[in-house]
Amino acid sequence: MQDFPLDQILCGECIETMRSLPDASIDCIFADPPYNLQLRGELRRPDETVVDGVDDAWDKFADYATYDNFTREWLAEARRLLTKDGTIWVIGSYHNVFRLGAIMQDLGFWILNDIVWRKANPMPNFRGRRFTNAHETLIWAARGPESKYRFNYQAMKALNDDMQMRSDWYLPLCTGNERLRNAHGLKLHPTQKPESLLHRVLIASTVVDDIVLDPFSGSGTTAAMAKRLGRRFIGIERHPDYIEAARARVEAETRLSDDQLAITPAKRELPRIPFGSFVEQGALPAGTELFDRQRRLSATVMPDGSLVSGSHRGSIHKMGAILTNAPSCNGWTFWYFERQGEVLQIDILRTEQAQTPLRNVG
Amino acid sequence: MQDFPLDQILCGECIETMRSLPDASIDCIFADPPYNLQLRGELRRPDETVVDGVDDAWDKFADYATYDNFTREWLAEARRLLTKDGTIWVIGSYHNVFRLGAIMQDLGFWILNDIVWRKANPMPNFRGRRFTNAHETLIWAARGPESKYRFNYQAMKALNDDMQMRSDWYLPLCTGNERLRNAHGLKLHPTQKPESLLHRVLIASTVVDDIVLDPFSGSGTTAAMAKRLGRRFIGIERHPDYIEAARARVEAETRLSDDQLAITPAKRELPRIPFGSFVEQGALPAGTELFDRQRRLSATVMPDGSLVSGSHRGSIHKMGAILTNAPSCNGWTFWYFERQGEVLQIDILRTEQAQTPLRNVG
DNA sequence: CTGCTCTATGAATCGATGC
DNA sequence: CGCATCGATTCATAGAGCA
Incomplete structure (x- = not known):
C-alpha cells in the first residue's frame, strides 16, 4: 500500500478513481453525489447532459434508470473500499435520496440512521406552491448488519447539552466568509456544505487518524475538516477549478493539537x-x-x-x-x-x- | 357511482379492496403502510423494563423484493384511484421510506415535498449505539408532473404565524387520552398517528367535501379527522378489532360547522x-x-x-x-x-x- | 385543590469480550 | 464457533398516587 494516496484530492472520474484503490482501505465515506434530477423543468443525466423531450413516463423511467445505474456503480465501489466496520454518509434531497437509500439497501449496506439537516436559513418557496424545502437528508449506514461500527455516543451527547443527539440537526447553510468564491466574487460551487455539518459527521463516526474518503469532493469541505480534526483524507473530483480551490483550502487549514482533539470517551473504552x-x-x-x-x-x-x-x-x-x-x-x-x-x-x-x-x- | 362507499371503513385487504373502487374517484390519499422494521431481539430500557415493540405479523416480509412487490401493487392502485389533480401522502421511517419513494417515482408520481415529522417526545436510544430516531418522513406527491394539485398555502402560513410552513414539522406523539386502548388498558394499535398530524395534512392539501382515502386505516385517525374537518372519507382495514374501534371513534366525532371550517387568506404577524x-x-x-x-x-x-x-x-x-x-x-x-x-x-x-x-x- | 414524587411508555432494525 | 460473563445505557409526557 506504499502508493496509497493519503491526504490528497485526486483528479478523475469518481467510479474509475475509486477502482484504483484497494479493498477495505477506508474507514469512513462522506458522499454528496449529484442530484441533477428534474431541475428547472429539464432533466439532466449524471454526466450533465440534458435529457430532451421527456414528458412521457417511459422516458422518465429511462432517465431514472440512468441515474440508478450510476448510483449503483459508485455505491458498489464505495462498499468495496470500506473496512468491515466502516460507515458511509450520503446526503441528498427528495429528488434523489429515495433512490440512493433503496440502492444502498439492495447492495447490502445496513442503514443506521437517516439524519435530517434542518436548515436554519433555507431559501423560501417563492411561488407559494409547496412547503418551504427546509431540509436535506443524510443516510448513515454501516457496510453490513454485522459491522461493529464506530459511534462516539458520549461525544455526541456532550455536543447536545448532555442529552442524546437526535436524528434532526439544526445547522445554518454555508454562507459568508466560509463560502468559497471565484475571481468574480460569485460562489465557486453551487452546493458547498457547511463545515459544521462535516464536523458533526466526523466527530460522530471516526477517530483520529481514520481515513475518510469523499468521492464527490467539490469545494473540499470534507478534506478541510478531516485535516482540521486530525483525520486522514482522500478526495476525488473531476473539475480542475474545484480541485485547485480545494487544495488551496486544505493547505490553509491547520490541524488541531492532540489536546484539542480529545473527545468525551465512551466508558466502555476506559x-x-x-x-x-x-x-x-x-x-x-x-x-x-x-x-x-x-x-x-x-x-x-x-x-x-x-x-x-x-x-x-x-x-x-x-x-x-x-x-x-x-x-x-x-x-x-x-x-x-x-x-x-x-x-x-x-x-x-x-x-x-x-x-x-x-x-x-x- | 351510486354504490360508492362514502364515509365508511371497509373491511378487506388493501389492494383487493382498492380494485373495487373506480378510476379517478379520490382527491387525496393518506397511507401509513407497514414499515418492515426487521426487529431482531428483545429490547430493554436501562431500568430493565421491556420495550413493547412492533412484532405484529403484518409488519413482517420475507425480503426486500417481497416488500417492494407489495408496495408497487398498492401504490399502482392508489395512483389509478387518484383524480388527475389529486395528491398522496405516504409516511415511513428509514426502514422503508426509501423504497416507497423510489417506487412512487417509478410509477409516475411527482414528489412535491418530503416532510419530516420531528417527534417532540421520541423514544430514546437505550443502548447508546445510534442517534435517537426522532423523526418519521412523509412523502407528499401529485399524481403526475402536470397535476394542478391543491396546496392551501395561506392556511399553512396562517398556521405558522404568517410565515411559510417549512418541510419540518414539530409535533408530539399520540399518547394519553388520545390513544385508543383495549379492554386491558393496553394500546389498541401499535402505531396510532396523532390527530395533529392528520389535521395539518388535510388542511394543507384538501378542501371541504374532498374524498380522502386511507388504505391502511388502522385506528381510524384519518377517518376521524376527515369527519371533523368536513371531508369525506373511505378507510380500508382488514383487522376486525381495528375496524370496530375506528367505527366507534368516527361515530363519536363531530363535524365542525361550515363557519368554523372556512380557511382563509390570513395577513401578517410574527x-x-x-x-x-x-x-x-x-x-x-x-x-x-x-x-x-x-x-x-x-x-x-x-x-x-x-x-x-x-x-x-x-x-x-x-x-x-x-x-x-x-x-x-x-x-x-x-x-x-x-x-x-x-x-x-x-x-x-x-x-x-x-x-x-x-x-x-x- | 396544590404540588410533589413516582411510574409507565413510545414504529427500535439498540454489545463486547474472553474462554 | 458457542456460551458465559461483564457491565453500559433513557427523554418527554401523561397520569396516578400521596401528603
Whole structure:
C-alpha cells in the first residue's frame, strides 16, 4: 500500500478513481453525489447532459434508470473500499435520496440512521406552491448488519447539552466568509456544505487518524475538516477549478493539537477496574454490607470480591440479577454502601480512583 | 357511482379492496403502510423494563423484493384511484421510506415535498449505539408532473404565524387520552398517528367535501379527522378489532360547522410560537370561543389558527385590532378563553408551552 | 385543590469480550 | 464457533398516587 494516496484530492472520474484503490482501505465515506434530477423543468443525466423531450413516463423511467445505474456503480465501489466496520454518509434531497437509500439497501449496506439537516436559513418557496424545502437528508449506514461500527455516543451527547443527539440537526447553510468564491466574487460551487455539518459527521463516526474518503469532493469541505480534526483524507473530483480551490483550502487549514482533539470517551473504552481491587485496597473491606437503592435487598462483601446473600454467591452483577430476577444487571450502579453516614453508589469508587494517581490496574 | 362507499371503513385487504373502487374517484390519499422494521431481539430500557415493540405479523416480509412487490401493487392502485389533480401522502421511517419513494417515482408520481415529522417526545436510544430516531418522513406527491394539485398555502402560513410552513414539522406523539386502548388498558394499535398530524395534512392539501382515502386505516385517525374537518372519507382495514374501534371513534366525532371550517387568506404577524399550533394540537380546538377581558367582544377559533367574528376574519392580533378599532393589538394578551370553568388569557398557552418547547423553527 | 414524587411508555432494525 | 460473563445505557409526557 506504499502508493496509497493519503491526504490528497485526486483528479478523475469518481467510479474509475475509486477502482484504483484497494479493498477495505477506508474507514469512513462522506458522499454528496449529484442530484441533477428534474431541475428547472429539464432533466439532466449524471454526466450533465440534458435529457430532451421527456414528458412521457417511459422516458422518465429511462432517465431514472440512468441515474440508478450510476448510483449503483459508485455505491458498489464505495462498499468495496470500506473496512468491515466502516460507515458511509450520503446526503441528498427528495429528488434523489429515495433512490440512493433503496440502492444502498439492495447492495447490502445496513442503514443506521437517516439524519435530517434542518436548515436554519433555507431559501423560501417563492411561488407559494409547496412547503418551504427546509431540509436535506443524510443516510448513515454501516457496510453490513454485522459491522461493529464506530459511534462516539458520549461525544455526541456532550455536543447536545448532555442529552442524546437526535436524528434532526439544526445547522445554518454555508454562507459568508466560509463560502468559497471565484475571481468574480460569485460562489465557486453551487452546493458547498457547511463545515459544521462535516464536523458533526466526523466527530460522530471516526477517530483520529481514520481515513475518510469523499468521492464527490467539490469545494473540499470534507478534506478541510478531516485535516482540521486530525483525520486522514482522500478526495476525488473531476473539475480542475474545484480541485485547485480545494487544495488551496486544505493547505490553509491547520490541524488541531492532540489536546484539542480529545473527545468525551465512551466508558466502555476506559480501563476496566475489577470490583475486587477495592476490597483488596480496603476501600470496601470484606464484610461490608451492600444494599440496593430502596434498601430492600442486601449482600455481604467477601474477601475475593464476590457477594453473598442467603445461599447465593456471585459477582456484583450476577447477584444484582439474581436478587431482582432480572436477566442481567450492572452491579456498579445497582449496589450502594454507607460511608461516614452517607449512602453512596459503589460506582463512585471508580470515579474517585480515576481522579487519584493511585492506580494499580489498567 | 351510486354504490360508492362514502364515509365508511371497509373491511378487506388493501389492494383487493382498492380494485373495487373506480378510476379517478379520490382527491387525496393518506397511507401509513407497514414499515418492515426487521426487529431482531428483545429490547430493554436501562431500568430493565421491556420495550413493547412492533412484532405484529403484518409488519413482517420475507425480503426486500417481497416488500417492494407489495408496495408497487398498492401504490399502482392508489395512483389509478387518484383524480388527475389529486395528491398522496405516504409516511415511513428509514426502514422503508426509501423504497416507497423510489417506487412512487417509478410509477409516475411527482414528489412535491418530503416532510419530516420531528417527534417532540421520541423514544430514546437505550443502548447508546445510534442517534435517537426522532423523526418519521412523509412523502407528499401529485399524481403526475402536470397535476394542478391543491396546496392551501395561506392556511399553512396562517398556521405558522404568517410565515411559510417549512418541510419540518414539530409535533408530539399520540399518547394519553388520545390513544385508543383495549379492554386491558393496553394500546389498541401499535402505531396510532396523532390527530395533529392528520389535521395539518388535510388542511394543507384538501378542501371541504374532498374524498380522502386511507388504505391502511388502522385506528381510524384519518377517518376521524376527515369527519371533523368536513371531508369525506373511505378507510380500508382488514383487522376486525381495528375496524370496530375506528367505527366507534368516527361515530363519536363531530363535524365542525361550515363557519368554523372556512380557511382563509390570513395577513401578517410574527412571534415565536404559532397560535395555530395550539389549534392543531387541540389545546384550543377549532370552534373555541375567545373573548376580551370584559367579555364584550368574542371570536371563534378556525382550524388554520385564524379567528372569525361577524364578517371579520384574521389572526389573533388583527382581530383584536379590528374589533377595538385600534391600529394594532397584541392578540396574545387581548384574548381570553375558558378552560374547566376558569377564564384564562391565551398567552398562558405559550407559558405552558415554554416548559415543553413546541416550535416549528429554531 | 396544590404540588410533589413516582411510574409507565413510545414504529427500535439498540454489545463486547474472553474462554 | 458457542456460551458465559461483564457491565453500559433513557427523554418527554401523561397520569396516578400521596401528603
